[in-house]
Amino acid sequence: MFEKNMxxxxxxxxxxxxxxxxxxxxxxxxxxxxxIAGIVAVVLLATSAMGTCxxxxxxxxxxxxxxx
Numbered sequence: 001m002f003e004k005n006m007x008x009x010x011x012x013x014x015x016x017x018x019x020x021x022x023x024x025x026x027x028x029x030x031x032x033x034x035x036i037a038g039i040v041a042v043v044l045l046a047t048s049a050m051g052t053c054x055x056x057x058x059x060x061x062x063x064x065x066x067x068x
Contacts, residue, residue, distance in 0.1 A: 002057060003052065004064055005051075005053060006048075007063040009063070010063040010064075011048045015045060018048060019045070021041035021044070022045070025038040026038075
């Protein structure tokens, strides 16, 4: 559907931040902050898993290796 536009470093950073936010959402945050952190975590983990970021596509950003 979307062309991959994220490099391995970008994906790893997003995944790490997503995991941290998810842990915080379930352990130490409460109320609306837990929901916000959980939603942001899911989005970061999903974009990391897919290797594509829709805002990157709109802005013409590509952190992956250029196609040869």
